[in-house]
Amino acid sequence: MTNDNTTISDLIAGQKPGWSLDQRFYTDPEIFDLEVERIITRNWILAGHQSELPEPGDFKVVKVANESAIIVRTQSGELRAHANVCRHRGSLVCVESRGNTRKFVCPYHGWTYDNDGNLIAARNMPADFRKEDHGLHSVSLEVLGGLLFICLSDSPPSLAGARRDLAEPLRMFGFENLKVASHRVYPIEANWKLAIENYQECYHCATAHPDYARMHTLMLDAAKRDRVQQHMLDRMEACGLRDMEFDFVDTCARPGEQGYGYSRTALFDGYKTGSRDGQPVAPLLGDLKDYDGGASDITVGPFSFLLAYSDHVVAYIFTPVDHRSCQCDIYWLVRNDAVEGKDYDLEELVWLWDITTEADKRIIVNNWKGVNSRFYQPGPFSGMERLERRYIEWILQELAA
Ligand code: FES
Ligand SMILES: [Fe+2]
Numbered sequence: 001m002t003n004d005n006t007t008i009s010d011l012i013a014g015q016k017p018g019w020s021l022d023q024r025f026y027t028d029p030e031i032f033d034l035e036v037e038r039i040i041t042r043n044w045i046l047a048g049h050q051s052e053l054p055e056p057g058d059f060k061v062v063k064v065a066n067e068s069a070i071i072v073r074t075q076s077g078e079l080r081a082h083a084n085v086c087r088h089r090g091s092l093v094c095v096e097s098r099g100n101t102r103k104f105v106c107p108y109h110g111w112t113y114d115n116d117g118n119l120i121a122a123r124n125m126p127a128d129f130r131k132e133d134h135g136l137h138s139v140s141l142e143v144l145g146g147l148l149f150i151c152l153s154d155s156p157p158s159l160a161g162a163r164r165d166l167a168e169p170l171r172m173f174g175f176e177n178l179k180v181a182s183h184r185v186y187p188i189e190a191n192w193k194l195a196i197e198n199y200q201e202c203y204h205c206a207t208a209h210p211d212y213a214r215m216h217t218l219m220l221d222a223a224k225r226d227r228v229q230q231h232m233l234d235r236m237e238a239c240g241l242r243d244m245e246f247d248f249v250d251t252c253a254r255p256g257e258q259g260y261g262y263s264r265t266a267l268f269d270g271y272k273t274g275s276r277d278g279q280p281v282a283p284l285l286g287d288l289k290d291y292d293g294g295a296s297d298i299t300v301g302p303f304s305f306l307l308a309y310s311d312h313v314v315a316y317i318f319t320p321v322d323h324r325s326c327q328c329d330i331y332w333l334v335r336n337d338a339v340e341g342k343d344y345d346l347e348e349l350v351w352l353w354d355i356t357t358e359a360d361k362r363i364i365v366n367n368w369k370g371v372n373s374r375f376y377q378p379g380p381f382s383g384m385e386r387l388e389r390r391y392i393e394w395i396l397q398e399l400a401a
Contacts, residue, residue, distance in 0.1 A: 008034060012400045019378040021392060026191040026371050031399075032323035038398050039302065040065050041152035044159065044258050046304035046317045047071060050079065050146045051179040051336055052098075057115060060098040064319050067152050069139045070094050070104065074115040081139035081150050082117040093136065104136075145170030146178060147315075149300065157253075162260035162300055165246045169262050169296060172241055173308045174286030179336040181282075181312070182350050185329055188361050190368030192326035193395065196318050198364050199305060200391050203384040208363050212356050215271040215278060216295065225266075232266035232294045239292040239310070249299050249387075250394035259394075264296040273309040274352045282311040282334040282344040302394070307353075312344075314353050324368075330357060 006014070008031060011022055025031055047062045048071070059072035061084060068084035070093070086093045091108040103120065104113045112121035117136035122129070140151040142159055144166065149159070170176070188195050198204065202218040217228050236243055246262045253259030271278035272291035280291065291310045298306040307314045313333040320326050332350050340346060370376060381389050 009400065012396050015396055016378065017393070018381050018389060020381070021193070021395075022378060023371060023376050025395075026193065026368070027323065029323045032191075032320070034399055035320070035395075036065050038401065039395065040320055041067070042157070042398075043303065044140075044142070044149040044151045044156060044301040045319065046300065046306075046315060047081075047141075047148045047150045048183075048331065049178060049180055049315075049333060050143055050148060050176075053079065055100060057100045057102055058098075059094070059101060059115075061094055061096070062150060063321075064150075064152065065321065068092060069150055069152070070136075071141065071148060071150065072115045075102070079141060079143060079148065080116065081141035082113075082136035083139055085137065086111055087119060087134040087136065088122065144300070145175030147175060147300075147306075149304075157258040157301075158256055159258050159300075161248060161254055161257045165248075166260060166262060166298065166300070168242065169244060169298065169308070172286055172288070173296075173313065174335060175313070177336050178285075178313060178333040179338075180331050181334045181338075181340065181344065182332040182346055183329065184350070184354065185327060186357055186361055187321075188326050188328055188364055189324065190326065190364045191323055191371075192318055192320035193392075194367050194371065195326050195328060195360075195364050196302070197388045197391060198360055198367070199316065199318065200388040201385040203382050204363060208359050209356050211276075211352060212274075215267050215274055215352075217266055217268055228266040228268065231269065232264070232292050235290075235292045236264075236294070239290040240286075240288045241292055241294070250302070250390050251397060252390075258301050259299070260301070261299040262296060264294045267293050267295060269293070273311050274307070274314075275348060276351055280311045281349045283338050284311055285313070285335055302391070312349060328357060328361075330354075 011024060045064060052060060053073045056073050056075045056077060059070055062069050069081050070084050071081045074080055084092050084094050086106040088109055088111045091106055093104045093106045095107055111119060113136050114120050117138060119131040119134045140156045142149045144163060205213050217225050233243055244262060248254060249259045249261040272280055272293055275281045288310055296308040303318050305316045315331040317329045318326055330353060334344055338344055
């Protein structure tokens with residue numbers, strides 16, 4: 001239990017390595033403000049897939065903490081992102097969450113912007129008013145294997161390493177040619193770090209996720225896992241997959257670069273994919289020839305995590321809302337020529353990660369309630385919370401920087 005007069009830097013310096021965070025990191029709005037400054041607006045966040053915006057004028061709005069960005073395909077076919085803040089007096093310009101338009105008309109006084117963000121109409125302005133000085137601010141946008149990433153900083157961390165090292169994994173699974181089969185939003189009444197910490201560890205999997213635990217091997221001890229892993233490695237080449245591993249995540253990121261990672265882990269024997277009975281739920285991705293029985297974890301930055309099975313991809317994005325709430329977006333992606341009802345059944349496709357996320361939501365909210373208690377004090381991590389521990393060290397490093 002901390003004294004409320006402790007400064008944030010003292011709190012960071014006093015954090016015991018290998019122990020969960022002090023209560024104030026979860027409950028103090030001042031620390032959240034610092035996180036917005038140093039973490040939330042400074043890192044790349046997955047914002048969907050290019051296939052969601054196929055036509056000129058297609059747009060979607062993405063919200064992160066207090067910020068709102070419009071991602072739009074311009075009339076010339078490029079993808080751009082704009083701050084959703086009117087240059088007149090600051091109203092949100094676009095209040096719909098997605099659609100198709102040739103122009104964005106601010107609902108307040110009607111200032112009108114084209115899809116490139118240029119101001120094209122503003123009534124009754126003085127003679128010396130220059131429309132060209134009042135375009136929408138642009139937001140950094142990068143496309144990686146068809147995945148859309150935005151960053152709310154004008155000087156975002158470099159994605160060069162991720163672009164180079166993830167090129168082959170993204171190519172193997174044909175990421176550019178995926179489509180969104182389903183997108184669900186899970187609001188979570190808890191501090192955002194609790195949600196991401198939960199995603200990073202599988203110490204809770206055996207107790208919270210009986211279905212996940214019968215197919216994924218993450219909670220096995222190392223020796224047992226090595227045996228299952230070897231079976232997968234033996235099959236991989238014939239299935240058209242290359243064995244690769246990158247770990248530049250969080251504190252292991254190169255200076256100036258966004259952290260990223262890739263690894264593939266075997267499912268239990270008999271499971272070709274993450275489905276109810278282990279049988280395929282969609283056509284094989286990319287150029288894959290067969291099922292190796294593995295699932296690849298892909299991480300880009302601190303908020304975005306992807307899981308590539310052989311026949312579908314599940315993408316998780318955790319976005320902070322305020323210090324006491326966050327949101328988990330899940331996208332289920334399949335190859336873009338797969339036909340719903342014929343090549344895949346939506347309910348079967350989303351089944352595992354929908355029930356797993358609902359269960360996670362319950363345990364995260366319970367965790368949040370306990371963390372708010374006067375009796376909460378940091379506790380020691382287990383050996384199965386290694387990634388979570390590193391994540392927390394990175395958070396502290398960024399807050400202290
Ligand atoms: S605030 Fe947008 S037109 Fe006035
Ligand atoms: Fe979980």
